[in-house]
Amino acid sequence: MKKASHPLIQLIIKPALMGLLVAATVIGVLPFVSSLGPQPHVADPQPASYAQAVNRASPAVVNIYTESIRQGPFDPRPRSSLRLGSGVIMDSRGFILTADHVVSGVDEIRVALQDGRLMGAQLVGSDRLTDLAVLRIDADNLPVIPQNNDIQTRVGDVVLAIGNPYNLGQTVTQGIISATGRAGLAERTGGLSSGYSDFLQMDAAINEGNSGGALVNSRGELVGINNVSFQSQIANRATTGIYFAVPYRLARRIMQQIISDGVVVRGYIGITAEQHYNTNQDIRGLLISAVDPQGPAANAGIQVGDFIYEIGGEPIQSVNQGLDIVAETRPGEVLDVLFYRDVRPMQARVRISRLGDNQ
Amino acid sequence: MSKLKSLFLIPCFILLSSVSVAQAQIPLATNSDGVPTLAPMLEEVTPAVVNISVEGKRVTRQRMPEAFRFFFGPNAPQEETREQPFRGLGSGVIIDAEAGYVVTNNHVIDDATDITVTLKDGRQFSARVLGRDEQTDVALLKIDNPRDLTAIQIGNSDAMRVGDFVVAIGNPFGLGQTVTSGIVSALGRGGFGPERLENFIQTDAAINSGNSGGALVDLRGNLIGINTAILGRGGNIGIGFAIPANMMKNLVDQILEFGEVRRGVLGVRGGNLTQELADALDISRTRGAWVSEVLADGAAERAGIQAGDVIVSVDGNDIQSFTELAATVGTMGAGRKVTLGVIRDGEAMNIDVELLEREAEAAAATMHAALQGAQLSAEGNNQGVRITSVDEGSPAHRLGLRADDIIIGVNRQRVSSVSELRRLLDNTQGVVAMHVRRGQSTLYLVLPN
Known part of the structure; x- marks a missing residue:
């Protein structure tokens, strides 16, 4: 009996020990495993917080104070008016992105860093159509906003708006991206029918003083440049839950142009068009509703009622896309435009002119 | 064999599940689909947040038009006072279920x-005010005959960081209990009212009229603030303010101990440390409270704090501005010992300070009923307590106290400060003989029992 029980006990003990060993290993390793990657099903022992993202991004967001001195013909003495905004330090050379309406037409610009430094800033250049401006400050050890050139912004992404509303001091608000590609908010000018930038719409609250500040994602990477002035264009009274920002990639392109050329030069084609689906040809494109009689398109023979489906070798899906291709073409260059007049396929060589020259 | 194997998997399983149970206690839970939800945490917390409805009368004063005097002569009243009934709505947080606080x-x-306090489950209780403080906007109520209440857990508001999730619970516009979420937008906000002590947590969680007095909780459901104010006239614009739970707790402790808030006073004047000031003082940091003047015989002077010092922390917590220092110290309570982090001549040091009572504010009535109508302040050099004013016909006046009298003793014990006088009066049973100096002479006044 004794001998018979032995192998049985052995049989039981061996896997039991193995099992306990496995259990111990799993328990020991599990916390590390869960901290290695995102595990939505297991709650993190530390409650979720954006403090890390705020720590990475917020030092690079500055307060901007501007002063303009005005003296009318009947004013006994000059009056000074102060304006408030925010800005984002984009690189260690001291280039700062902000909103054009914060700094346009002012006599003095001062920048306050979050470490307490206060200094004068120079206006490098600005772009009215996207309401962006580039400043430069001369300082060492500047905190730079984290940037990701491949950033993809999707509806539903969590965003944090960082700025200085009402000069309360730096403030972080949270929301999500409500929509992307919101066009037509900037001033409508010439060219194709819509505006010149595709804005981000979000529900993170921004207020006066937030303009020019940073919109970052949950990793602290720059997603856009906040702008309060567009909000007032969609509603007269204070709206809540609908705010806008210029997307990062557009803002960076504009900034690079301003830094290299001092201005943003856009191509002009001189047509007004709307998105259209051509059932005869079974393709998408733009239907011309008006042409500028002195514009490049008219000179190349394009008429009202023509259906454009390709510009510069790219199939055209939307008005914004066509607008971008034209706007980014250097004035003087030629774009091949393919279109149908009724059912006849046609081609025109359009010499792009400079936006702002012919209106 | 396979049966045995499956048996041995069980201890493995049990141990594993005990791990996940431990983690499931973290309130940021996910629902069955793995989507994050605040619902389990809120189910625990929301019963501790109550609706408060009040009724009362407000006295409004109106100057009489000149024409009245023309008709009724010079004896016509200059002012017309009118009592107007009002009703109000707000929110509140139960912090002690047994006592009904x-x-x-x-x-x-x-x-x-x-x-009237209305619980989430609909039960209604009447309540009375135990104590309140105008400068911080905190009040403590007691529910009459409390039973089966749920109290909130009070968290450590000093541990909150900008970017942390918060949830506001309250009764906006009298709609009924409402929960809104957001993050901590900023810390240490203040300076809105010059008379107030403010050290707000700023949040973008929507707070509206009626949310006042409600809870701001973290993701664990711990109370970290009392929602108090918003910026913006019409309603929420994403900028709301909450009194930090630690500050609230200090005030509640004082109310429970003394029946009123007894503010601690440091006895310094100063301002925020600015870049220019930091450059001039050769300090590398630009955040802190700069001391420009140390008041004679105050707590700071006794502890050795000097003009030109920069106070950068209180009990190890960073101080960003003079406003924050005033709010922190001003809510800690008289007699409290604190450790101040100080930078002097570029050198960091810690200085222990015992906060004193805000003497100028001491109304004698809070010490003894017979002293009602007298105002007290400290006499210099710990020489006693000066009577700054006595209302004509008040109990203190009938007792014989006059302005500029100096109380130097109670029942043969010397009195050097207001807080000492208060302590002696509190601890003395029966008749009190007060030793008073008036000019060159002294006299005894006997306070009735």
Whole structure:
């Protein structure tokens, strides 16, 4: 009996020990495993917080104070008016992105860093159509906003708006991206029918003083440049839950142009068009509703009622896309435009002119 | 064999599940689909947040038009006072279920004669004010005959960081209990009212009229603030303010101990440390409270704090501005010992300070009923307590106290400060003989029992 029980006990003990060993290993390793990657099903022992993202991004967001001195013909003495905004330090050379309406037409610009430094800033250049401006400050050890050139912004992404509303001091608000590609908010000018930038719409609250500040994602990477002035264009009274920002990639392109050329030069084609689906040809494109009689398109023979489906070798899906291709073409260059007049396929060589020259 | 194997998997399983149970206690839970939800945490917390409705009368004063005097002569009243009934709504937080203590804002219960607390489950209780403080906007209520209440867990508001999730619970516009979420937008906000002590947590969680006095909780459901104010006239614009739970707790402790808030006073004047000031003082940091003047015989002077010092922390917590220092110290309570982090001549040091009572504010009535109508302040060099004023016909006046009298003793014990006088009066049973110096002579006044 004794001998018979032995192998049985052995049989039981061996896997039991193995099992306990496995259990111990799993328990020991599990916390590390869960901290290695995102595990939505297991709650993190530390409650979720954006403090890390705020720590990475917020030092690079500055307060901007501007002063303009005005003296009318009947004013006994000059009056000074102060304006408030925010800005984002984009690189260690001291280039700062902000909103054009914060700094346009002012006599003095001062920048306050979050470490307490206060200094004068120079206006490098600005772009009215996207309401962006580039400043430069001369300082060492500047905190730079984290940037990701491949950033993809999707509806539903969590965003944090960082700025200085009402000069309360730096403030972080949270929301999500409500929509992307919101066009037509900037001033409508010439060219194709819509505006010149595709804005981000979000529900993170921004207020006066937030303009020019940073919109970052949950990793602290720059997603856009906040702008309060567009909000007032969609509603007269204070709206809540609908705010806008210029997307990062557009803002960076504009900034690079301003830094290299001092201005943003856009191509002009001189047509007004709307998105259209051509059932005869079974393709998408733009239907011309008006042409500028002195514009490049008219000179190349394009008429009202023509259906454009390709510009510069790219199939055209939307008005914004066509607008971008034209706007980014250097004035003087030629774009091949393919279109149908009724059912006849046609081609025109359009010499792009400079936006702002012919209106 | 396979049966045995499956058996041995069980201890493995049990141990594993005990791990996940431990983690499931973290309140940021996910629902069955793995989507994050606040619902389990809120189910625990929301019963501790109550609606408060008040009724009362507010006295409005109106200057009489000149024409009245023309008709009724020079003896016509100059002012017309009118009592107007009002009703108000707000929120509150149960912090002690057994005793029925509810915290709310002072402005919610100001001038109220009737206070009704409505729980989430619909039960209604009447409540009375135990103590309130205008400068911080905190009030403590007690529910009459409390039973089966749920109290909130009070968290450590000093541990909150900008970017942390928060949830506001309250009764906006009297709609009924409402939960809104957001993050901590900023810390240490203040300076809105010059008379106030403010050290707000700023949040973008939507707070509206009626949310006042309600709870701001973290993701664990711990109370970290009392929602108090918003910026913006019409309603929420994403900028709301909450009194930190630690500050609230200090005030509640004082109210429970003394029946009133006994503010601690450091006895310094100063301002915020600015870049220019930091450059001039050769300090590398630009955040802190700069001391420009140390008041004679104050707590700071006794502890050795000097003009030109920069105070950068209180009990190890960073101080960003003079406003924050004033709010922190001003809510800690007289007699409290604190350790201040100080930078002097570029050198960091710690200085222990015992906070004193705000002497100028001491109304004698809070010490002894027979002293009602007298105002007290400290006499210099710990020489006693000076009577700064006595209302004509008040109990203190009938007792024989006059302005500029100096109380130097109680029942043969020397009195050097207001807080000492208070302590002696509190601890003395029966008749009190007060030793008073008037000019060159001294006299005894006997306070009735």
